Structure formats: C-alpha cells, structure tokens
Amino acid sequence: GPSPLLGAAAVLGTTAVGARWWRAHPLGAAGRGVSAPVVPPSAPRDPELDPLCRAWAETNGSKDGKVPGSRLTGRADDAHTTTFDVVLRPGAHTVEDLVTHRVRLAGGLGVDADRVLFAPGRRGQGANRARLTIIHTDPVADTRLFTAPRVDDGTIRGVGRSIDGSGEVDVLMWDDGGTVPTAVVGSTGGGKSGATNILTTAALSTGVLNLLYADPKGNSSTALASRARVAVIGKQNVLALPRLVTAILAARAQIAAEAGSDLIFPSEQVPGWMFLHDEYSFVAHDPKVAALWTETVNTVRALGIWLVGLNQSQGQAAWGGDHARSAFASQVVAFRTNSKSSSDLVPGLLFDPAELPLNDGRPRRPVPGMAVHAHLDAPVRWDWLPSDADAARMVSKGLTAPALTASAAFDRYFAQPALHPLDEAAVTAVLGPPVGGRWQVGGLGGTHTLGDDDSVAGGAAGGAAVVVAAGRGARRAPWGSRASRASRASADGESAAAVELAASAVVLSPVQAEVLALVAGGTATTGALVDAVTASKAAVHDALDALIGYGRIIRVVRGRYQVVDLSRREENPAAGDCRLNDGDVDLEGSVDDARRV
Secondary structure, three states: OOOHHHHHHHHHHHHHHOHHHHHHOOOOOOOOOOOOOOOOOOOOOOOOOOHHHHHHHHOOOOOOOOOOOOEEEEEEEOOOEEEEEEEOOOOOOOHHHHHHOHHHHHHHHOOOHHHEEEEEOOOOOOOOEEEEEEEOOOOOOOOOEOOOOOEEOOEEEEEEEEOOOOOEEEEEOEEOOEEOOEEEEOOOOOOHHHHHHHHHHHHHOOOOEEEEEEEOOOOOOHHHHOOOOEEEEOHHHHHOOHHHHHHHHHHHHHHHHHHOOOOOOOOOOOOEEEEEEOOHHHOOOOHHHHHHHHHHHHHHHHOOEEEEEEEOOOOOHHHOOHHHHHHHOOEEEEEOOOOOOOHHHOOOOOOOHHHOOEOOOOOOOEOOOEEEEOOOOOOEEEOEOOOHHHHHHHHHOOOOOOOOOHHHHHHHHOOOOOOOHHHHHHHHHHHOOOEOOEEEEOOOOOOEOOOOOOOOOOOOHHHOOOEOOOOOOOOOOOOOOOOOHHHHHHHOOOOHHHHHHHHOOOEOOHHHHHHHHHHHOOOOEHHHHHHHOOOOHHHHHHHHHHHHHHOOEEEEEOOEEEEOOHHHOOOEHHHOEOOOOOOOOOOOOOHHHHHHO
8 A cells, every 4th residue: 555665766766767858848957947939920811711802803803804813912901991902914904994993893892882992002013003992990970060270381171081091181272383273073962062161261261362252153152252352143244254353363463573473372461362163064165264264274373363163063065175174173072973974084083973972861862071082092071061051950850059150150260351452453443443342243232243345234133134225326334333433434524414424334233223123113212122122221322322323313302213214304504414315426526515415
C-alpha cells in the first residue's frame, strides 16, 4: 500500500527521468519567461469567397454582362459604406461605362440602384480602374432644417450632407479666379426653390451683394420680388431685360477700369451683384436673350457678379443652345428631373438626376432636397428652409413649428448695401429714379416699366402691355418714364404744352393702368380706389399723381378724379397749356406753333 517511502521514491525517479525535458521547458530550470504567442497576419479576403465579388463576376463581369472581364477587389468597410476597387479590362471599358449602366450593374449585385455609386479610380491607378461604393446605412435619412447661413470667403458652407457619409457639402460663390456662374436644375417638387432660398439668404447675408431677380413666370417668389434691389417680373419684361443687364455690365467694367484691376471681388467698398434668373426656359427661345445671357455668363466672373440660373431641364433647347447651357454649367446642382436626361449633358455629373430616389407614396414624388452636384461622387440631401405655408401645415399636423421660415430668413439676413454710384447711375438711366431705394418692373406693387429697343411697350401684370395711344409724330417716352417726366422736361426748357403732348406716348405701369381703368369705370374717390386696387395705398397715390402728370385724369375736387377725354380738348390760353381736338400733331415745331394748333 501507499507509504512515505514509496512517495519519495516516485518523486526522485520522476525527476531523474524528466530532467532534460524540464531544463528545455520555458518554465524549467533555464528560467526563460512566458512570451505572447506570435499570430501571423490574417490573409486578405479572398475575392472568390466574397459574395459581392462573386455576384459581380457571375453577372456584370461575365461575357454576357455589361462590363465583361471586370472584377472587384480591395474591399473596405466603414460605418456607412462598403467600397471596392473595380478592375476593368484594359482598352475595353472606363468609369463612364459604369456610370452609364449603373442601374443594371446594381441589379447584378442585387442592390438598390440609388445605393450604388461609381467614381474614377485613385490617381495613378490608370483609366481602367474605378471605385464602387455601396451604401448600407443612410446617414441623411432624416431631414435637417436650415437654421442660419454660414459663409466663409465666398463659400456657402454646409448647405447639405452627402449620402455616403463623407460629410457636409458647400457651394462656391467666388474663388481666386472670380465668381462661379451656377446652374440649378430640376423638376417641380424636387427642392429647387427651397435650395434657391438658402443660396439667396446666404449670399445676401454677406452684406456685399445686391439682388437682381428676374422671374419670367411671374409667380415664382413674391418674397424675393418684394425684397430684391431690382426685380423684373413677367415674361415680356424679362425679354426686355438685356438692355438693363448691358448697362450694369458696362458700369461694372468701368468700375474695374477705374480701379485698374482685371478682376474685382464683392466688398464693402465695391458691392457686387447676385443675378438670380428664375425659370430661364421661359425666355431661352429668344435669340437676343440667349445671346445676351451667354455673353454675360462668360464675362461676369471678372466683374463681381454671381449669376445663378434656374431651369426645369438640362436639355439644350431649355437653355437656348449648348453654348448657353455650358456657360451656366461652371457649377451645377441638379435635382430630380422627370425626363431621362443623361448625366453627360452637364460636365461632371457622376450620378444621373433622373435616378434620384422617389418616395413610396402614390403617385411617387421626388424625395425633397435630393440633388446631384457636379464633380461630387455621391448625391446630396439639402437642408430644408420651410415657407410660411409649410410651417402652417406642420403646426396643423401637430408638429413643432420650424425656428426659421423663408420670409423670416429674408427679413433677418438680407443686408443689401448701398449701390456703387456707377451701378446706381446705370440702373437709373434705364429705369428711372428708384422708389423706396429699389426698382420693381411688373408684378404686384410694380414701380417702373421696361421696354426693348423696338417698342415702348412695358410689362404689365400677366405680361400684357398697356400703352397710352399717341398721335402720329409723337415722341416715344424715355426708358422707365414716370411722373417725373414733366418736371424733367420743364427743367430742360420745354413748354407745358409740349410736355403734355409728349406724355400721351408714355407707357403705364400695371398700377397706373388699373387706377385709370377704375376711374374711367366710375370709381372716382381716393378711398374707393385704395380699396379696389390690389396695390398698396402709397402705390395708388403715386399712380394718381402720375396720371395727372400725364394728363390722363384731373382732380375735380379734393379726393375725387375724372378721366380726361382727349377727343374733346380745347385750347385754354389763360391756363397756358394746349388742348387738342386732332391727334395728328407734329411736336417738332416751336412752342408758338403748338399754341396755334
């Protein structure tokens, strides 16, 4: 049985037999410590075993696929995306082929098309390389409200977020090479107008830009029309806009010449302009307009004018030709379009805007704010600046009212500086003196008129022209003629009779035409006119004064007016003016000739 002697013998025997193994063991007599095991590096993922690589090889890279002979390699994963290097068969395909067939290639991978992005390969890899990004987690699923403009040295910061998780996106107004003409395209409902409100708010918050707003549609943004330094509303008025734009460009060129600089930037000393042209397709068919804007876009870079053109389509016809469209395309923001317009219509678009996502409702509508920026790899979701109507709908649905709406942003951040004297002189020469520090041609509350080189017709509401009939030989009214015509003529030494005869050729503004029609219809008192006219009280009083100056109405008693019957005018020598009974009058004669007539 067991005994102490037997135990001692077992220990000694085991020690003697296993001594050499004990000396070789790390814990043995040699005293070597324990070290961490050396783990060899993991082998790179075998593309043959990656399900996405296998799917690509079996479909897209097969002989029946869109890019036969291609393969995926170099997989990398992050919080939002999975990326691969695409190796294309040399001399057969490039990244443009991948962009063109993006939807079919996404189908080959079994992935939603709006989650698949292609971009050029890394520099130095060769033209047969590209990058594939598959988005698996959407970082911009929730709408982000616009709260305040952020502008840094001509760059509008953080207008939106990239859907691949790469961060915020900026819009450039100017850089070291001058201003950057910008095109914003997209169909109704995609977010084009909301993005424009953000751009305008940010641009005018700098305090170094004035806004010239052209709206041929007539109802695109009443908030901008009532706040812009110069607003031209209505299709006929915008067709006549080239004269005004030409005058401003000439003034800017003179400013640059006097400063001895080939390039001027907007500053407090020399404020610049933002030219915002809404719905450009409404006037793109006119050769004169297309030629003017094409030339303008190509020259404003050096003149401190940031030009932003809005349109429904990328097609050549919607821009008046390829030259005009490419002139606007220095920087492109494309929202979803209804037509299948290929992305190669505008240089630098790596994602077709016709393929931006739709919501799941019926009918399916564009996801608001989703856009494609030229030269960016992934689509962008813009921030949202709600209108007052949007805010009211949110409250009615029990949602929290937004902290900022479009009209509140305009009121808070519009900081239009005083015009440079040469700019003011150019606008005044075309439109006449400002009213309340601004000029508005057409639209509700219009203050001025604008015609073209061949006609005295000005823009009225709805694009109709209202022209007071004149006899043969009568003079044309000057550009933007208003009630001050009589005082200017008197200062030049013309007689009251000649002034009255010339006034019969003036163009009435929309408010003046409306007041004249109401007085002719029997609405004769000031209070009744103010209640009946759609314009403000001040605009009605200005229109009454202008019509009296034109000789179209008279003040019978205080606060009551009557239309003048031109066919029954008689000479009134005591009053010192000339009354006509025949419209066939030559104004080129002397004052005495006019009195005899």
